[in-house]
Every structure is written in structure tokens, then in C-alpha cells.
Amino acid sequence: MPNSRLRRNGWATVGLGLSIAFAVGAFVYFALAGSPLRGAALGVLVAAAGVWEYRRKIQDTVVAESYESEAEAQTRKNRR
Numbered sequence: 714m715p716n717s718r719l720r721r722n723g724w725a726t727v728g729l730g731l732s733i734a735f736a737v738g739a740f741v742y743f744a745l746a747g748s749p750l751r752g753a754a755l756g757v758l759v760a761a762a763g764v765w766e767y768r769r770k771i772q773d774t775v776v777a778e779s780y781e782s783e784a785e786a787q788t789r790k791n792r793r
Contacts, residue, residue: 725770732763 736756743752 722771722774725767725774728770729763729767732766733760736760736763 736759739759740749740752740756743749743755746752
């Protein structure tokens with residue numbers, strides 16, 4: 714069970730890392746093109762979306778695990 718939780722959080726972390734890498738890349742691209750303000754705005758927007766998605770995935774994992782544990786407890790209770 715801990716390994717599956719680690720794997721799910723790992724994928725959320727990978728997604729966050731990709732979002733941050735894309736945000737940095739966008740900033741660098743626009744800065745080199747002579748428009749660093751646009752690059753910064755796009756970078757902040759992409760990074761914020763990545764953080765929001767990360768938090769949503771972690772929250773979804775927590776909720777799914779709580780429903781799963783409730784279902785297991787109910788199954789054990791019904792077996793008695």
C-alpha cells in the first residue's frame with residue numbers, strides 16, 4: 714500500500730516538475746525574444762496551474778483512499 718501511494722504521489726510530482734520546466738522554458742524563450750514580461754506572465758500562469766493540478770491530484774488520492782478504507786471496513790463488518 715505505501716508503494717502505491719508513493720507511486721501516485723510520484724506521478725503528481727513528475728507532472729509538477731514538467732509544469733515548472735515548461736514555465737522556465739517559456740520564460741527563457743520570451744526573454745531571449747525580447748519580451749521578458751510576457752515570459753514571466755506565462756511562466757507564472759503555467760507554474761500556478763501545475764501547483765493547482767498537483768494539489769488536486771494529491772487531494773483526489775486522499776479521498777479515494779478514505780473511500781476505499783470505508784468500503785473495506787464495511788465489508789469486514791458485513792462478514793460478521
